[in-house]
Amino acid sequence: MQKILLIIFLCIVAVVIEQLNYGNGGYQNNQIIIKQITKQQAINEDIANRNSLLEIKIAGMKGSMDALEARARYELNLIKPGETLVVLPENYIIKLPAQKNNKQSKEK
Secondary structure, eight states: OOOHHHHHHHHHHHHHHHHHOOOOHSSSHHHHHHHHHHHHHHHHHHHHHHHHHHHHHHHHHOOHHHHHHHHHOOOOOOOOOOOOOOOOOOOOOOOOOOOOHHHHHHHH
């Protein structure tokens, strides 16, 4: 009889230990949630930094119409009536003709 009770008790202890380690709210589940929280906190910090930069840009634009106009011209390629917009590729290099030395031009 005692052996049967001991076996039942050991089975109950094994089930409890298994639930503590692997069950919902157990140790391993808790570790996974802690990792997820850490990742989310890093993402939240990045978003908060981006938001603060945007708030600074917005405050700068509210104070000055010139800044707002410059930003619209740069980002949206807006032009005033009568202006001509010329857009060059980013990797476009302007090559100027080589200038002759003043001494060489005077000698000729």
